[in-house]
Amino acid sequence: GQTWTLMLMSLILFIGSTNLLGLLPHSFTPTTQLSMNLGMAIPLWAGAVITGFR
Known part of the structure; x- marks a missing residue:
């Protein structure tokens, strides 16, 4: 609950x-880039695994 x-x-x-x-005109969303998604996914996944072991 409160942890997440x-x-x-x-x-x-x-x-x-x-x-x-x-x-905004002439701009793109940063979340379309794979590096941005992996940069968010890997630390969140690792944090979830570490929190799950506690």
Whole structure:
């Protein structure tokens, strides 16, 4: 419950704000890049595994 709330809320706010950048003309959303997705996914996955072991 409370362990995941801060992480999930910050993730939702970050993804939402970066996707809103795509509404600006002549710009792209950073989440379309594979490096951005992997840069977010690997630490989140590792954090979930470490938290799950506790």
